[in-house]
Amino acid sequence: MRLSDRARDLPESGIRKFFELAEARDDVISLGVGEPDFSAPWAARTAAIDSLERGKTSYTSNRGMAALRERIAAHHERYDQPYDPTDEVLVTTGASEAVDLALRALVDPGDTVAVHEPTYISYGPGIELAGGERLTVPTLAADDFVLTREQLEASGAADADLLVLCYPNNPTGATMSDEAFAEVAAFCRDNDLRVIADEIYAALTYGTDHASIATQPGMRERTVVINGFSKAYAMTGLRLGYALGPTDAIDAMNRIHQYTMLSAPTTPQYAAIEALDSCDDEVAEMVGEYNRRRRLVVSRFNEMGLDTFEPGGAFYAFPNCGGDDEAFAEELLEAQGVAVVPGSVFGAGGEGHLRVSYATSMRELKEATDRIATFVADRE
């Protein structure tokens, strides 16, 4: 069949190759997984089951169930993010749909969209599908992968129309402080940039509270915040996310959403209501466990001589492997059966690093880091 140029030009994700290499073996310990190893809290799962038993299988309102939007708005007060549940919240099919909608609602053909890298792999293709031009803003290991005004200026982002942010960051685990966001916010105000802030890992921060650019002066009206239930509530497969933003942006996103998705899936919306009502303790438990694993993994990598900065969020560490990250990852998989993702897959600045997910049991993390230590020692 003849395909559109758009589809033909869309490159295969760089992560695909490692997926295939890892899947080809059955003795692999994978530190390459970008989702929680926990299951959704049982209370949330039973709420989903109950809703099915009660026959709740119809569409919901385009924007999502009112009861859910109210809870989402109330939940975000903890991040100092006040949004009106009636017209500033849109429930979507995963945060991924929210990113796509935001790009389509905010980008005109030919607009320049700045994205810091290394980062999650979907923004670039999403920008291209929306007709925008991607402008890469590298973040630096020397800055612990925090986005700085200098990097924005050096990359020419002053001429961009939009900035996509992802903090806490996948793949680096980097977080931004309010002070760091203040600089970026000033840059955005000075250069009239709007912002899409993907904060899907907001609940997974360690030792510090989540900070958001949307709370900076003058930023709320130029920012769409994206979040969801996948990471915090271990609900990746239930596909439920949402966007928070000024009425005009949410309206525009909802208009696209009502033609392309109609409404987010109903069953997960019931699970999400219960998750927000009663699962804070379980989230705190998961965060506690991630935090212990994070410290163990970071200390083990540093002990084996792979420099690793202390990531403040998400469930990734980003050790420096001191050379060709793709070769390192391939040889490690071959020699020791441990899968990690080469940092270069995530764009500029990721080369020479590995994304190591610690969303894996402590036992497996110990075994995997032992094997990596052996691999590193054998290589020297």
Next chain:
Amino acid sequence: MDAEREVLDVLARNAREDIDDIAAQTGLDADAVAEAIATLEANHVVHGYQAVVDWDRVDEGKIRAVAEINVELDRETGYDQVADRIAKFPAVDALHLVSGDYDFAVEVLGETMQDVSRFISEQVAPMPEVTQTVTHYIMETYKDGGVRFEDGDDDDRLSVSP
């Protein structure tokens, strides 16, 4: 969170973690972990370290029962005195004073059903304070010590995902 609490959180999940691994997980140094463990033990916060055993999977397994025990107290004898006497029997695995229809919930461990019933009828029931016992034999254990007894779910996540 203080050091002892952080160490306790690790031990409560896996008491076999070695000191270096606890140090790595908590961000404390090894000496501080050892000190926290010593304090927890000295203060009787931690009374011991045991395996979570599924006795049904052991060839010469054990029989477990929960006995409800009612007692009548008098001026000289309180719950603590009765508890002390019951707890001294090695067959008593756990002993709790509970609210509700009866006073003590006693978890009894024995080699056979006869062992357990003999223990209740010959040792516990005759105690002067005990007015009634009801014994429930445990037929199947699904979860104990916070651990679900199952073969473990396979991790069905994609091995590499973005």
